[in-house]
Amino acid sequence: MTAIPELVVKDLTVRFAGLVALDSVSFTVHPGTLHAVIGPNGAGKSTCFNVLSGVYKATSGSVHFGRRDLTTMSPHRVGALGISRTFQNLALSAALTVEDNLLLGRHRLMKTGIVRAGLRWPTALREEKKHRERVREIADFVGVAHHLNIPVGGLPYGDQKRVELARALCGEPRLLMLDEPVAGMNATERLSMAGLIVSVREALGISVLLVEHDMGMVMRLADEVTVLDFGKRIATGTPAEVQENPEVLRAYLGEEVS
Numbered sequence: 139m140t141a142i143p144e145l146v147v148k149d150l151t152v153r154f155a156g157l158v159a160l161d162s163v164s165f166t167v168h169p170g171t172l173h174a175v176i177g178p179n180g181a182g183k184s185t186c187f188n189v190l191s192g193v194y195k196a197t198s199g200s201v202h203f204g205r206r207d208l209t210t211m212s213p214h215r216v217g218a219l220g221i222s223r224t225f226q227n228l229a230l231s232a233a234l235t236v237e238d239n240l241l242l243g244r245h246r247l248m249k250t251g252i253v254r255a256g257l258r259w260p261t262a263l264r265e266e267k268k269h270r271e272r273v274r275e276i277a278d279f280v281g282v283a284h285h286l287n288i289p290v291g292g293l294p295y296g297d298q299k300r301v302e303l304a305r306a307l308c309g310e311p312r313l314l315m316l317d318e319p320v321a322g323m324n325a326t327e328r329l330s331m332a333g334l335i336v337s338v339r340e341a342l343g344i345s346v347l348l349v350e351h352d353m354g355m356v357m358r359l360a361d362e363v364t365v366l367d368f369g370k371r372i373a374t375g376t377p378a379e380v381q382e383n384p385e386v387l388r389a390y391l392g393e394e395v396s
């Protein structure tokens with residue numbers, strides 16, 4: 139397997155017409171670890187995710203993945219570096235089958251252009267077969283293989299979230315970014331998704347960056363936690379450390395931190 143680079147976020151600042159959504163935020167995701175970014179509503183978590191995945195441009199600061207500077211890269215080029223993400227609001231094509239959604243997730247890895255694939259050249263057919271096999275493996279791992287021929291829109295919400303995770307894994311990421319993977323799920327679905335995230339990390343050895351509101355889940359899964367509040371980083375540490383940090387407790391006043 140290719141080495142997993144460090145993700146280094148340094149002094150990242152994002153301004154939206156006078157509003158400072160991120161204010162000189164720094165943190166490092168060490169290779170193979172699960173790093174969570176948490177914070178109250180409006181703290182800047184999604185903004186941070188959007189900059190890391192190339193959707194938003196930083197006003198200043200930098201993001202490096204190993205030696206590569208991805209601060210100003212497009213989402214497409216960030217994906218090509220081996221960084222895949224899921225979205226808080228599912229980014230799947232509801233009318234397409236699970237298999238086709240997952241094949242779209244492998245797009246960056248496909249060498250065959252549309253013309254050659256359309257002409258059904260032997261090399262194109264061999265490549266397609268290889269990708270379909272890998273899609274099946276990933277669907278199996280994530281527990282949605284029995285849904286491969288069903289349109290995504292017809293699946294229960296919990297399964298759609300799993301397909302979303304499978305789609306991100308289809309890009310063969312070295313860093314997987316999960317944006318609220320258990321949002322909208324019931325307690326059983328949450329537990330099962332948490333177990334799946336642990337398995338993904340153990341099986342693939344990749345780094346995971348997680349934004350999540352479910353504090354119980356963050357505290358159980360994360361190796362390290364960065365806490366944002368009003369765009370500023372107020373703490374970084376182990377789950378146990380940040381839970382006892384007075385500033386974190388203040389930021390979450392009225393919200394549960396365990």
Ligand SMILES: Nc1ncnc2c1ncn2[C@@H]1O[C@H](COP(=O)(O)OP(=O)(O)OP(=O)(O)O)[C@@H](O)[C@H]1O
Pocket residue numbers: 154157158159177178179180181182183184185186
């Ligand atoms: N595209 C945008 N244009 C203007 N302001 C924005 C934009 N995106 C985010 N913001 C603002 O930036 C701040 C941080 O928002 P962000 O969505 O990053 O927070 P968050 O921590 O993800 O919140 P939540 O937990 O509610 O999802 C908020 O004040 C938000 O209104």
